[in-house]
Amino acid sequence: MRGITGFVQRWALFVLIVLIWEVVTRLSASPFFPPPSQIGPRMVDLWLSGPASRLFLTDTVYDHLLPSVGRTLLGWAIAAVIGIGLGLLLGRSTVAMRYLRVLLDFGRAIPPPLMVPFFLVTLGLGAPMQLGAIVFGAVWPVLLNSIDGARSVDATKVDTARAFRLSGPQWMGGVVLPAALPKIFAGLRLSISIALILMVVSELVASTHGLGNQLVAAGRDYDMAGMWAYIVLLGILGYAFNIALLAVEHRVLRWQPGRAHAAASR
Amino acid sequence: MPTMLEVSGLGHTYKTKDGVHNAIGDVSFTVNAGELVCVVGPSGCGKSTLLRTISGLITPTVGEVLLHGDPVRGVPADLAVVFQDYSRSLFPWLSVQRNVEFPLRTRVSARAERRERAREALEWVGLSAAGGKYPWQLSGGMQQRVAIARALASRPSLLLMDEPFASVDAQTRFELEDLLLRVRAEHDSTVLLVTHDIDESVYLGDRVLVLSKSPGSITTDLDVNLPDERDQITTRASSEFVELRSEVARLLHGGEPATRPSPSVPDTAANDRFLAAERAETHSTSDT
Numbered sequence: 388m389r390g391i392t393g394f395v396q397r398w399a400l401f402v403l404i405v406l407i408w409e410v411v412t413r414l415s416a417s418p419f420f421p422p423p424s425q426i427g428p429r430m431v432d433l434w435l436s437g438p439a440s441r442l443f444l445t446d447t448v449y450d451h452l453l454p455s456v457g458r459t460l461l462g463w464a465i466a467a468v469i470g471i472g473l474g475l476l477l478g479r480s481t482v483a484m485r486y487l488r489v490l491l492d493f494g495r496a497i498p499p500p501l502m503v504p505f506f507l508v509t510l511g512l513g514a515p516m517q518l519g520a521i522v523f524g525a526v527w528p529v530l531l532n533s534i535d536g537a538r539s540v541d542a543t544k545v546d547t548a549r550a551f552r553l554s555g556p557q558w559m560g561g562v563v564l565p566a567a568l569p570k571i572f573a574g575l576r577l578s579i580s581i582a583l584i585l586m587v588v589s590e591l592v593a594s595t596h597g598l599g600n601q602l603v604a605a606g607r608d609y610d611m612a613g614m615w616a617y618i619v620l621l622g623i624l625g626y627a628f629n630i631a632l633l634a635v636e637h638r639v640l641r642w643q644p645g646r647a648h649a650a651a652s653r
Numbered sequence: 654m655p656t657m658l659e660v661s662g663l664g665h666t667y668k669t670k671d672g673v674h675n676a677i678g679d680v681s682f683t684v685n686a687g688e689l690v691c692v693v694g695p696s697g698c699g700k701s702t703l704l705r706t707i708s709g710l711i712t713p714t715v716g717e718v719l720l721h722g723d724p725v726r727g728v729p730a731d732l733a734v735v736f737q738d739y740s741r742s743l744f745p746w747l748s749v750q751r752n753v754e755f756p757l758r759t760r761v762s763a764r765a766e767r768r769e770r771a772r773e774a775l776e777w778v779g780l781s782a783a784g785g786k787y788p789w790q791l792s793g794g795m796q797q798r799v800a801i802a803r804a805l806a807s808r809p810s811l812l813l814m815d816e817p818f819a820s821v822d823a824q825t826r827f828e829l830e831d832l833l834l835r836v837r838a839e840h841d842s843t844v845l846l847v848t849h850d851i852d853e854s855v856y857l858g859d860r861v862l863v864l865s866k867s868p869g870s871i872t873t874d875l876d877v878n879l880p881d882e883r884d885q886i887t888t889r890a891s892s893e894f895v896e897l898r899s900e901v902a903r904l905l906h907g908g909e910p911a912t913r914p915s916p917s918v919p920d921t922a923a924n925d926r927f928l929a930a931e932r933a934e935t936h937s938t939s940d941t
Contacts, residue, residue, distance in 0.1 A: 543741035549710055550734040551756035551807070561755060565746040642746040644789045 421612045426619060429612035434620075447601065455586055455598035456624065458514060462521025463582040470526045470578070471571055474533020475563050484534070495531060499524030499581065500588045507593050517589040517597075524585040525578035532574030536567025569643065572636040579628045587621060654685040655721070657811055657843045658707070663716035664868070665702050676702040678868035680716070684811070689837055689844040691854035692871075694864030695905060700847045703869065704815045707845065708734050720811060730760065733804035737816040739797040743788040750775065750784035753803045760807060774806035775799075777836055794825035798832065805836065812837075814846040818853065827885045830857055834883060851905065855897045856883060863904045873904050 405423055412422040421429075434452065437445040477483050499520065506519040540563055548558050590599025598617060605613035640646060663680040666673045677699040684690045694700045706713040709728040718725040720732065736742040743752050753771035761767045775781055778798040788796050797817060804812055817833075818826040830853065837844055848854050854861045855877060863873040879893055888894055 541741050543736055543738045544744075546705075546710055546734070546736065547742045550708060550728055550732075552728055552730065552759050553756065554759065557758060562744065565744070568746075642787050644745075644787075 418609075419611055421615060425612045426615045429610075430616040430619065433613060433616055451596050451601050452598055452620075454514075454596070455590065458517050458597075459521065459579075459582050459586040459624075462518045462586070463525050463579050465518070466522045466525035466578055466582070467529050467575060469522070470529025470574065471533050471564075474530045474571075475537045475559060475567060477530075478534040478537025478567070479540075479559075479563060484538075491531065491534075495527040499527075499585055503585075503589050503592050506589075512593055512595070517586065517594070520589045521582045521585045525582040528574040528577035528581065529571065530574075532570045532577075533567055536570030537563050539570070540566045569640055572632070572640065576629060576632050576636075579632060580625055583621065583625050583628065654687060656683050657686045657688070657721055658684040658845065659719040659722075660707060661717050661719075663703070663706060663713050663718065665699070665706055665711070665713045665715075675868035677706070677713075678865075678870035680864075680870055682862055682871055682874060684843060684845055686810075686843050687841050688859045689834075689842075689846065689857060690860045690862060691858035692845065692847045692862045692864055693851060693854035693901060693905065694847075694849065694869055695866055696849055698864050698867050699869035700849070700864060701815055703864070704734075704813055704845075704847050708732060708813050710734075731808075731810040733807050733809035733812050735797075735800050735804050735812065735814040735817045737819050739793065739800045739820065740788070742800055743796060743803075745788055747787075748784065749780065749786050749788060749791070749799050752788065752799055753806050756803060757806055770806050771802075774802040777805060777839070778802045778832060792825070793821045794829055797821060797829060801829075801833070801836070805840070805842075810843060812842055812844045814844065816848055817846065819849070826853070831883075831885065833857065838881070851898050851901045852889065855879075855894060855901060856885075856888060861897075861901055863901060866907075875901065875904075 409422045409424060412420045434445050434448050435443055437443050437448070441449070477487060502523050503516075503520045506516040506523075510516040510519055544562055544566065548562050553561065586597075587599040587602070590597040591603055594600045598621070602614060602617040605611075605617060637646065660683070661681045663677065664675075665677050666675045668674075680703060682690075692700060692703065702711070705711045707718050707725070709718075709725045709732070712726075720729050723729070744755065747755060750768070750771055753774055754767045757767040757770060761770065772781070772784065775784055778801055780795065780798055780802065783791060783795065783799075788799060791799070797820075801817070814833075818829050821829065833844070833846075834857065836842065846854075846857060848857075858877050861873075861875040861877060862871050863875065864870070865872045875897070877897060879888060879891070879897070
């Protein structure tokens, strides 16, 4: 019963706004703002009208959507491995941080889309260029949050670890990593949305296929419903990534006092 | 009784912005196997520094620490430490059982044996039923018991405790004190406990070492002539206890030892060296 109430509370306003959007767009009849009732069928037509043998998914899904999603996740995963690994090491070294602080702040301040032309020149057209752009953009939140998390390990834990003679790997993997995980997850969620942005941007700028490329193509053909379909899809992807990550985070960090409490009171 | 710990001429200075801070002066004493020795001192007298140098967490500027004859360089394998701040010392992401198990990885390779040892140690401190819980689900006193179990699970030959009961309420402190006395009697543990609580030092200790104001050095080495069986109510009410605690209090406030030749303040260190030498002599003769 409470689950149903929660579900209604979460989605009521969303549904209402879509309905208002429907009414307003129908009344205005602007060609640039097709009503949701046109966008929905266009989405089905674009992606879900394939043969049964291909799970009812169209060629567009296999040729454009899945590769784009794959690149996003791969780029994000590479950024996560680099960010967490490097972040934990740097976070535990005051000397390294003293030297690298400015460099990190500088690197993070560069708007990642600006690096797309650079990767285009150095890596050429294709997946490596896109991955490069995604990794460059997505690595910062993970890296900086991992550094922060590793630095937050208190002096008593350092003493405890030394008193029990923990080895380097036991210390990093058994104490620093779990202590930093809450911060790391915050960084991971930030960076997956950045990865999604850079996937689209890199495909908008220079690509022969992919989600961003299809979005541009729809716009060029004045297929407004199709363009909106891709915009909605990006929203759905971002939302789904976030929900999935939150579920993983909730499971991994279930030891946190606040979490169990929140779960119990839900 | 064989000597477990031998501290001689120990001193430590920190470099600070405005020069050097002399945390501990010239500390010498010994702890025999099976003894529970309390170090009591005013706040800021370098108690924690003393404990950290003995445990090998920091290297002393001068002097030497010997654990059953071997010089301490880095934390020795058969030494365990219980810290005051149990909530920070325990790992919040591990269950109570795993908290006790985790540090055993460095000395016990078989997972099953680690699990068994941790279970056993939790039983010693009366927490058999709490193994599956997370530390934050327990009260402060129970958390400190987990920390004690974790230290005991490695079966250390010397247990160091840094103000272990300073962060719990009075009632819990009494319970934990009795728990410590019970556990060390059952396992014949050697314990060096640092505290600022005079009553606690007398109640727990076989001996009480009184530390002077910073730079700390030991002014008195007091034998506690109370029966081994101690009770929070009757022991604390006994005239011997009251006498001892007033004596420690008097010494802490700069008083001079009643039974020993009274050293003037600059001579404290010399007096300590003399006493240490005297003790070393008696021990070496009793050892052989």
